[in-house]
Every structure is written in C-alpha cells, then in structure tokens.
Amino acid sequence: MARVDVKKTYKLYIGGKFPRSESGRSYEVYAAKKGTFLANAAQGSRKDARDAVTAARAAQPGWASATAYNRGQVLYRVAEVMESRRPQLVQEVRDAEGLSPAAAESVVSQAIDRWVWYAGWSDKYVQILGGLNPVAGPYFNISASEPTGVVAVLAPQESSLLGLVSVIAPAIVSGNTVVVVTSADRPLPAITLSECLATSDVPGGVVNIITGKAAEIAPWLSSHRDVNAIDLAGAAGAEGVDWAKLEEASADNLKRVLRPAGTGSDAVEPDWTQTPDLSRLTAFLETKTVWHPKGR
Amino acid sequence: MLPRKAPIQMSPFEYAPAPESRAVVDLQSSYGLFINGEFVDGGGNAFKSISPATEEVLAEVSEATDADVDAAVKAARTAYTRVWSKMSGADRGKYLYRIARILQERAREFAVLETLDNGKPIKESRDVDIPLAAAHFFYNAGWADKLEFASLPGGANPQPHGVVGQVIPWNFPMLMLAWKIAPALATGNTVVLKPAETTPLTALLFAEVCQQADLPPGVVNIVTGAGPTGQAIVDHPGIDKLAFTGSTGVGKMIARAIAGTRKKATLELGGKAANIVFDDAPIDQAVEGIVNGIFFNQGHVCCAGSRLLVQESIAEEVERRLKRRLGTLRVGDPLDKNTDVGAINSKAQLDRIIALTDAGESEGAERWDNGCALPDKGFWFRPTVFTGVTQTHRIAQEEIFGPVLSVLTFRTPQEAVAKANNTPYGLSAGIWTEKGSRILWMADQLKAGVVWANTFNQFDPTSPFGGYKESGYGREGGRHGLEPYVKGTH
Structure with missing residues (x-):
C-alpha cells in the first residue's frame, strides 16, 4: 500500500514566527489548471497586518544598521536556500500558475537569479546614487541614500514567485523592512519563500508575509501611520481593490507610493521576466545630505 | 607721567539709516498673467500685493481662473510638443544660461523688488535669494x-514628463521659482508656475526676463492667484507632473488630489528642525548658528532650526x-542695509505666530523677547525665545514659521536623537560639537x-534638498533634483 504522506500546513510569517491568523480563518487554495485542492491557507486579518507592522518597525533599525556587506551576504544566503528547495518551489509554482514543468523550472531559476541580482546591490547603490556635492563654499557636502523605513507591499496576483521576489528584494536590500500581502489565489510559494527567509539569517520581522485578500488588508496598511511607503504592484487583478483609494489613504502620512504599472486608472501586472532597472529599489530610499565647514 | 584719561562711557552703537534705493524698480500699477510669452488679463478679480513692512499697495495683480489656467496649460503643451521637446539639450541649456546672466545683470532690481514685496531684509535678498536663484539657472543650464x-x-535617453505644474510659497519667491523652473526646463519640460498670493511680483518680473532671453513662448507660463488657482493647476488633466513647496496640509491635499492618476509630484513641505548643541561645541559659533537658524528670513524657513536642543550642562550659558546676541539684532525697515530681521510676510501669518506663541505661554513655557522697538505700520514680531519647553507643547510640535x-x-x-526625531516632520537638523565621530553618528541617526x-x-544648487x-x-x-523631472521615477 502507498504511504500516506504528511501534508503541510501553510501559515503566516510575522516577526520570524509562523502563526495562524489571529482571526482563526483560512481559505481554500486550488491549483490553477486542474482546480484540485491544494491547501487551506491562513486568511490574514487587519490585526495580523498591524502585528506585522509592529514586527517590521521593531526590526527596521537593526536591519538598516547592519553593514551593507552583511545584508548582501544574508540575502545571498536566501538564494542558496531557495536553490536547495528548488523541487518544492517548482511544484508550487506549477500548481499555482498552471505552468508546464519546464516553464516552472525557468520561473524558479529566474526568481533565484533575481534575488542574487538584488542581493549584490546592497553595497553598491549608495555609491551610484550619491556622493560629494561641489558646493560653492568652504564646506564638505555629501549625499547618501537611506532606507525609508517600513514598506507595505501588495505582491503580484499572477506571478506567485518571480513577481514576489521582484517586489520584496529591492525593498529590503537597502535596509527597509516589509509587510507583504501575497497573491490571494496563489499564496503558497510565498509561504515557502518565508521558510527560506527564516532559515537564511534574515532577522525576524524584516520580511513579514500575510496570505489573504488584498481588498481586506490593504486599506489598513495604506492608512497605517507607522508605515512609510507602499508598493501597489499587487493591486493589478486583485478583486475588490481600488488602488486610487489606497493611494488617497496613503496621503494621510505622506507615504511614498509606488503605483501599479499601467496607464490611466488601469493597473496591469508587468512582465516580471524583463530585466529590472533600479526603480523599485530607489522608490523606497531617502536622500540625506550632510554639510560640514572646512577650516584649519 | 601722562595724565590718565577718564574711562569713556560707552553708548549704544547707533547706526545711521542706510536705505537701499527703490529707484531701480519700475513698478507698474497692474500686472496681467504671463501666458504663451505675453502678458494677458486674467478672468478673475484683480488682487493687491502689498508691502508687509508698510502696508502700501505695490501693484494690482490678475487672478487666474480655471479658464486662464487651461490656456496656460495649453500654451505649455503646444510649446512642449512643437518647440521645446524638439530642441537640442545644448540649445535648451543656452536659454537657461541667458536667463542666469540676465538675473545677474538685473540682480539689484530683483533684490529690491523681492524685499518690497516679501518684507525680507535687503541684505538677504541681495546676498542670498537672488544670487542663488541665478546660480540654480547656471547650474541646471x-x-x-x-x-x-x-x-x-x-539611462542614455531620459525623457521629460511634458507639462509641469509648479506652485511655490512666499518665503523665498524668486529662489523657489528658480529651484522649480531651472531643472524642469533643463530636463525638457515646459511649465505653468503659480507664485504665492502675497509675493507675485518677482515672478512677473521673471516673465520679462523670459522675454528678454527670447525664450520660446509657452515654455514658461506664470499664473497668479490664490488657492483656487493652485487647485486648478493640480486638477488640470493636461498637467503631467506637479512640484509644490508649502505647508504639509496643502501637500497632503495635493497627494490626495492626484491619487489614482498618473501625475507625479514633488512635495517640499513643513519642518520642525532640531538644532542640537553639545557641551563641547564652540559656543560663540553655535550661538551665531542658532540665530541664523531661526531668525534668518524672520524664521519663514521650512528648514528653520526652530527647536534648540541644548545639552543640560551648558543650557544656562547658551x-x-x-x-x-538677540539684543543686538536690528529689526525694522527691510530696505535698510543694516537690518537683520524684516517684516512678517502677511497679517495672516502674523496672526498665526501670535496664536502659537500665546499657546506657548498658556501651556507653561517661559517667554522672552528682545524688547526692540517696532515700526508703527506693517506686520512685525520681535525675536522671541521660549525656555522650559517640553515635547508636548504646541510650540515644540507645530511649525510656527516665524522668529x-x-x-x-x-x-x-x-x-x-530621540527628541530630535520626535516629530512627524523630517526636513533638516543641526549638530554642534567638536567631536567628529559624534557628528557622523548623529547624522546617521x-x-x-x-x-x-x-x-x-546653507544652500547650494549642487546640494539636494528635501525631507523625510x-x-x-x-x-x-543637484543631480538628484533632475530625477523627479524625468519619466520612470516615482
């Protein structure tokens, strides 16, 4: 007789731990193509989002003050662990996105490579983006980038792993911490990614992942006073999400808003296979300029 | 043995008045809007721009209606499509160089007009505002x-947004105009700019400079008016990008107004900067820095050092x-070359300063001012210091925007650090200490x-400015200031 296998319970990832939703709710997740039942994912709530913001805020100063070299190594380690879990990620991406085995392999490869690409930026973007300013006077004057703080991220609805990596990595490489709302219908690769993060020396609270419906959770993040920025990528194709409303609420504390791709009021999910530029990284940076007189 | 002289009784050091001549300014009785390279009458009710130092009416200025703003945006769009976007960067730069040179040539005229309309001391408009405005054009050119x-x-082919709407405040009228227009034009955008209601005159003089420079019509359009005119710019569908300097309240309104659209915005808003003095600081220099930090431009400075954080051991001495030192500040006629502190820009602003300082007293802080004589007419406020201030006092939390x-x-x-960062603002900060490692640690925090x-x-065209x-x-x-004016930024 075939062995009865052990099914995995998919939970949230908050403050380095894997809790169930405080609401006690879960929802059924199905495979994209065959419609077979995959798992009961935790359905994150407003309170889960607020707990995640608290965890992200607590982790932010420590993560930002880690040396850039250290952040780079920690993030590179995530790619190593992703590689070691490749079969699991491939299977989950296949199920979530309805891809052929070869296509899913390719997506996972790109996701790992994307993570490595961003990890390598940790000790480089500051030099590219800042430097000495030649002011007309006897002053030393220098501009440097700093992380903006806590970033709320609506992860893409379609691209469950490559898209997810493409929004998380650029936000955290500079020292921000994130609260991520996953794809509603394709949340499982995100939880496996959080298992990679948890075993890669990424401090608890740097990445917090909430599975569930963006329409339910995003309004609380966009109006949250202790969130500094919001990435609305996942508004594209999210049921019941009006990104204009989220941007409007974000104005209450002047969050930095990264709008979804598209024209006019449309939100479209970009082609995540395209080679990225620095825009998702720079969206969550502040420029600090320091002056000091020169003299003998 | 020589006879000893009796000690001289020192008298207060008196200055004779040294007024800068107004003759250099040729004020018209009324001004129109500058649209498509020409001055035209606005559709709204004309309003008066007064000198805050004397309350005399300087000129009547047109109020731009929605239709006027629409005409300005259309002129800017046409100029963008037909002329400015097709011109080489080198030629755009040469127009900006021309403007920089004309501003230098007419610097005294601009300085006097700025002081008349704004109330700031002539030594500041002459030595800071106007030279820096010219420098911004020269740098961006x-x-x-x-x-x-x-x-x-x-990357190799950065693209402008198109038509940029710009709304600027009254505290540094010409300098803010230069901060806004120079990088917008250098990157290939055309602009519709609204100067502040109380300080429109140097922007209108700048329109003449555009004419003298033969800048193609419609590349720069100046529309005057109050809040509704600014709102019309913000809401106009033909605007691709907004740049605003002003209050945090209005900044939030703009952020809400453009939510869900593809309009971009740069917002330079309020501040409540901490100026932090450690016990090893060079005290005399620090005192000069404190005075410059909060009494420069009557404290009408978003990055003003309005909260002095002084280490307890030297607090009494500081x-x-x-x-x-404040006893020696000369408050009065802004056109007098000896004046340190000029007039409060408007009655409304004076009322706000009075309300907040009254709150400071009623909440228990100890009030002191330098007791100087103030002119009979105009809007004035003595340099004032509150001691015994706690973090919850309104005067420690809210932007007073005054001396x-x-x-x-x-x-x-x-x-x-904890006290300095205990504010929703994050524009600027000051540190006074002789210890280098402490400066760098503090700067990080x-x-x-x-x-x-x-x-x-300190300000410089090469140095990025803006807040957290x-x-x-x-x-x-600086280079950073170009980024918001090209596509692909947020």
Whole structure:
C-alpha cells in the first residue's frame, strides 16, 4: 500500500514566527489548471497586518544598521536556500500558475537569479546614487541614500514567485523592512519563500508575509501611520481593490507610493521576466545630505 | 607721567539709516498673467500685493481662473510638443544660461523688488535669494545637454514628463521659482508656475526676463492667484507632473488630489528642525548658528532650526549668550542695509505666530523677547525665545514659521536623537560639537533630509534638498533634483 504522506500546513510569517491568523480563518487554495485542492491557507486579518507592522518597525533599525556587506551576504544566503528547495518551489509554482514543468523550472531559476541580482546591490547603490556635492563654499557636502523605513507591499496576483521576489528584494536590500500581502489565489510559494527567509539569517520581522485578500488588508496598511511607503504592484487583478483609494489613504502620512504599472486608472501586472532597472529599489530610499565647514 | 584719561562711557552703537534705493524698480500699477510669452488679463478679480513692512499697495495683480489656467496649460503643451521637446539639450541649456546672466545683470532690481514685496531684509535678498536663484539657472543650464550622464531613469535617453505644474510659497519667491523652473526646463519640460498670493511680483518680473532671453513662448507660463488657482493647476488633466513647496496640509491635499492618476509630484513641505548643541561645541559659533537658524528670513524657513536642543550642562550659558546676541539684532525697515530681521510676510501669518506663541505661554513655557522697538505700520514680531519647553507643547510640535525659538534640553546623545526625531516632520537638523565621530553618528541617526553640522541654513544648487516623513518627498537641487523631472521615477 502507498504511504500516506504528511501534508503541510501553510501559515503566516510575522516577526520570524509562523502563526495562524489571529482571526482563526483560512481559505481554500486550488491549483490553477486542474482546480484540485491544494491547501487551506491562513486568511490574514487587519490585526495580523498591524502585528506585522509592529514586527517590521521593531526590526527596521537593526536591519538598516547592519553593514551593507552583511545584508548582501544574508540575502545571498536566501538564494542558496531557495536553490536547495528548488523541487518544492517548482511544484508550487506549477500548481499555482498552471505552468508546464519546464516553464516552472525557468520561473524558479529566474526568481533565484533575481534575488542574487538584488542581493549584490546592497553595497553598491549608495555609491551610484550619491556622493560629494561641489558646493560653492568652504564646506564638505555629501549625499547618501537611506532606507525609508517600513514598506507595505501588495505582491503580484499572477506571478506567485518571480513577481514576489521582484517586489520584496529591492525593498529590503537597502535596509527597509516589509509587510507583504501575497497573491490571494496563489499564496503558497510565498509561504515557502518565508521558510527560506527564516532559515537564511534574515532577522525576524524584516520580511513579514500575510496570505489573504488584498481588498481586506490593504486599506489598513495604506492608512497605517507607522508605515512609510507602499508598493501597489499587487493591486493589478486583485478583486475588490481600488488602488486610487489606497493611494488617497496613503496621503494621510505622506507615504511614498509606488503605483501599479499601467496607464490611466488601469493597473496591469508587468512582465516580471524583463530585466529590472533600479526603480523599485530607489522608490523606497531617502536622500540625506550632510554639510560640514572646512577650516584649519 | 601722562595724565590718565577718564574711562569713556560707552553708548549704544547707533547706526545711521542706510536705505537701499527703490529707484531701480519700475513698478507698474497692474500686472496681467504671463501666458504663451505675453502678458494677458486674467478672468478673475484683480488682487493687491502689498508691502508687509508698510502696508502700501505695490501693484494690482490678475487672478487666474480655471479658464486662464487651461490656456496656460495649453500654451505649455503646444510649446512642449512643437518647440521645446524638439530642441537640442545644448540649445535648451543656452536659454537657461541667458536667463542666469540676465538675473545677474538685473540682480539689484530683483533684490529690491523681492524685499518690497516679501518684507525680507535687503541684505538677504541681495546676498542670498537672488544670487542663488541665478546660480540654480547656471547650474541646471549645464545639465541640459548632459542628461545621459546623470544616472537618471531612462539611462542614455531620459525623457521629460511634458507639462509641469509648479506652485511655490512666499518665503523665498524668486529662489523657489528658480529651484522649480531651472531643472524642469533643463530636463525638457515646459511649465505653468503659480507664485504665492502675497509675493507675485518677482515672478512677473521673471516673465520679462523670459522675454528678454527670447525664450520660446509657452515654455514658461506664470499664473497668479490664490488657492483656487493652485487647485486648478493640480486638477488640470493636461498637467503631467506637479512640484509644490508649502505647508504639509496643502501637500497632503495635493497627494490626495492626484491619487489614482498618473501625475507625479514633488512635495517640499513643513519642518520642525532640531538644532542640537553639545557641551563641547564652540559656543560663540553655535550661538551665531542658532540665530541664523531661526531668525534668518524672520524664521519663514521650512528648514528653520526652530527647536534648540541644548545639552543640560551648558543650557544656562547658551541661553544667556543667545539673549545677549538677540539684543543686538536690528529689526525694522527691510530696505535698510543694516537690518537683520524684516517684516512678517502677511497679517495672516502674523496672526498665526501670535496664536502659537500665546499657546506657548498658556501651556507653561517661559517667554522672552528682545524688547526692540517696532515700526508703527506693517506686520512685525520681535525675536522671541521660549525656555522650559517640553515635547508636548504646541510650540515644540507645530511649525510656527516665524522668529520664535523653542528651547529644550537633553543629557545624552541618545536623548538628543530621540527628541530630535520626535516629530512627524523630517526636513533638516543641526549638530554642534567638536567631536567628529559624534557628528557622523548623529547624522546617521537623525531622520532628516539635510543635516548641518557646525553650520546651518546653507544652500547650494549642487546640494539636494528635501525631507523625510511628512516633510514631503523628492529632492530639489543637484543631480538628484533632475530625477523627479524625468519619466520612470516615482
């Protein structure tokens, strides 16, 4: 007789731990193509989002003050662990996105490579983006980038792993911490990614992942006073999400808003296979300029 | 043996009045809007621009209606499509160089007009505002044909947004105009700019400069008016990008107004900067820095050092020396070359300063002012210091935007950082200490876009300026200041 296998319970990832939703709710997740039942994912709530913001805020100063070299190594380690879990990620991406085995392999490869690409930026973007300013006077004057703080991220609805990596990595490489709302219908690769993060020396609270419906959770993040920025990528194709409303609420504390791709009021999910530029990284940076007189 | 002279009784050092001549300014009785290279009458009710130092009417200015703003945006769009977007960067740059040179040539005229309309001391408009405005045009002129080297989004081919709407405040009218227009034009955008209601005159004089420079019509359009005119710019569907300097309240309204659209915005908003003095600081220099930090431009400065955080062990000495120094500030006729502190820009602003300082007193802080004589007419406020201020006092939390300093104390660097960052704002900060490692540690900890160490209120066209948190987003000045004016930024 075939062995009865052990099914995995998919939970949230908050403050380095894997809790169930405080609401006690879960929802059924199905495979994209065959419609077979995959798992009961935790359905994150407003309170889960607020707990995640608290965890992200607590982790932010420590993560930002880690040396850039250290952040780079920690993030590179995530790619190593992703590689070691490749079969699991491939299977989950296949199920979530309805891809052929070869296509899913390719997506996972790109996701790992994307993570490595961003990890390598940790000790480089500051030099590219800042430097000495030649002011007309006897002053030393220098501009440097700093992380903006806590970033709320609506992860893409379609691209469950490559898209997810493409929004998380650029936000955290500079020292921000994130609260991520996953794809509603394709949340499982995100939880496996959080298992990679948890075993890669990424401090608890740097990445917090909430599975569930963006329409339910995003309004609380966009109006949250202790969130500094919001990435609305996942508004594209999210049921019941009006990104204009989220941007409007974000104005209450002047969050930095990264709008979804598209024209006019449309939100479209970009082609995540395209080679990225620095825009998702720079969206969550502040420029600090320091002056000091020169003299003998 | 020579006879001893009796000691001389020192009298207060009196200055004779040294007024700058107004003759250099040729004021018209009324001004129109500057649309498509020409002055036209606005559709709204004309309003008066007065001198805040004397309350005399300087000129009548047109109020731009929605239709006027629409005409200005259309002129800017046509100029963008037909002329400016097709012109080489080198030629755009040469127009900006021309403008910079004309501003230098007419610097005294601009300085006097700025002082008349704004109330700021002539020594500041003459030595700071106007030279810096010219320098911003000169600096950005050189970028116009070098944008592919500026590491901008778009890389080798950075693209302008198109038509930019710009709304500027009354505290540095010409300088803010230069901060806004120079990088917008250098990157290939055309602009519709609204100067502040109370200080429109130098912007209108700048329109003449555009004519003298033969700038193609419609590249720069100036529309005057109050809040509704600004709203019309913000809401106009033909505007691709907004740049605003002003209050955090209005900045939030703009952010809400453009939510869900594809309009971009740069917001330079309020501040409540901490100026932090450690016990090893050079005290005399620090006192000068404190005075410059909060009494420069009557304290009408978004990055003003309005909260003095002084280490407890030297607090009494700093307060004593500060008050002695404030006793020597000369408050009065802004056109007098000896004047240190000029007029409050408007009655409305004076009322706000009075309301907040009254709150400071009623909440229990100790009020002191330098007791100087004030002119009979105009809007004036004595340089004022509050001691015994706590973090919850309104005068420690809210932007006063006037010549009012709130003094708080601290014991350790950690406490200084915690107090300095205890504000929704994050525009600027000051640090005074002789210890280099402490400066760098403090600079890392402070959530502020500009940190001045052992100096304050320094500005330069090459130096990015802008805030963290609710002081807004985007940077102006330097290479960074180009970024918001090309596509691909947020």
